[in-house]
Amino acid sequence: MFNYSSNKNISAVEALSQAQYIAFSPFIFQATATLKDLNILDTIEDAGKLGISLNEIATKCELSDYGVKVLLDFALSIGVISLKENNYLLSKVGYFLQNDEMSKVNFEFNQHFCYQGLEHLSEAIKKGKPEGLKVFGEWQTLYPALTSLPEKVSKSWFDFDHYYSDHAFDEALKVVFKNKPSTLLDIGGNTGRWSLKCLAHDKDVNIVIMDLAEQLAVATKNIETAGFSNRFTPYPCNMLSENQELYQGADAIWMSQFLDCFSPKEITNILLKVKHSMQPETKLYIMETFIDRQKFEAASFSLNATSLYFTCFANGNSRMYESNDMISLIESAGLTITEQIDQVGLGHTLLVCSA
Structure with missing residues (x-):
């Protein structure tokens, strides 16, 4: 690496x-x-x-x-x-x-989404709040705003987000479906792209997506359009809410590019909730891009730059993590990592965990 x-x-x-x-x-x-x-x-x-x-x-x-x-x-x-x-x-x-598709996606994300708001990075660092987001409107964090942003801005964000996750999904499917899960809980399912992959991959799997209502509406529409609504359950949630209860009964739980959207304290609290919802046989799959698990200098450089996007636009307190930091948070929540697979897709790491 x-x-x-x-x-x-x-x-x-x-x-x-x-x-x-x-x-x-x-x-x-x-x-x-x-x-x-x-x-x-x-x-x-x-x-x-x-x-x-x-x-x-x-x-x-x-x-x-x-x-x-x-x-x-x-x-x-x-x-x-x-x-x-x-x-x-x-x-x-x-x-x-x-x-090069990666270069174009990165460039347009920075041109249309990040460039203007980065002027407020100093404020974001000082206040611990996403001060760059105010160039688009008055929101506390980015995620409820995603479906309300100007079209070009929104498209550049989703293209950036989807590009990296999409390249990892096919490899990840082989790992997740080795155990033939009957119900998979997708936490932070965004627009439903991973869930759609799962529904198409296995005709017997049932999918539950937990996400903010704004994101869940988009995912629900996409899954209904694809004809999979009979095996799909939407579960509106806010993972930062102290009283948020998780869906019970899934034998596989999936979180892709999700935990990096939170601070270390928030990650620990989320993982504690997840652990509480797990049965002894439940598998938790965490997929992230870690700064220190990349093959190329440009990849680590890009991830460190992306941390500043989280600071300035997303919520002011999250980032791309080093693997040891994330592993420490996972273990502090009482979870055990049973498998670590590096270089999934374009530099993702897939962690398989049990309670």
Whole structure:
């Protein structure tokens, strides 16, 4: 696994260059967004290996030579494009920004959801509240707001959330259904994508989703549309409510990308409630992306950045966790981890627990 906390041995010149990249990083992001929004990168990509001249780009995009040139000069500096015989081409970096699904999902999430509100990160750190959320409206936390956000903002959030979980689901199904559960409780089921996978995978399984009423309404509609309502039970809940009772009788309990939405104290309280609802034979499946269980530097980097999203927008007190921290919370709730499977999908870890 990549050790994200190790010191990097770089020269003073390299360190100084990195400092300038950080200092001008808003320009890097905004210029790239503008290159995409004005179809300049599309135009360069369409030109293929021969490339395209400045004047041709300006003509095709209906922009001035000046406007295109200042953007292209900066794009050369940040390595998004290359120049060959006065023609512009996409670089490898530009290619991935244009074509790699993960890069596109991450970029649009930051452009449409995070960029404006990140200005309030300092306030969020000081107050322990999601101060960046106020750019969209007056909510205490993000989750009740998800179905009320502007369409482009909401789409970028759900695309980001679904992209990472969707890639892990097929592998996770094999683990969960080894024991042939008859009733599976999906806590924090969001829009119902995992539950739909389960219902399609096993014609005998019954699914219960516990989530906030706003999210549950969307999941219910999706499951009814898919024709699985006869094996589905919605269970409105707020897991932070002291008096919240959990559904009883499930022989498999599933939580995917759920516990990272809470503080350590809240996670412990949730797990204590879950343990209380479990029978001796019940299996609890926890799927998370841990900062210290990633193969690549970029993955750990992205997860640490995502922690700041939780700070600034979600609730002000949650984050992406290191595996040892989460394992400690699980064990403190009296649960036993019987299996740990790393690198599920795009860097998830699946923990199988018993009471």
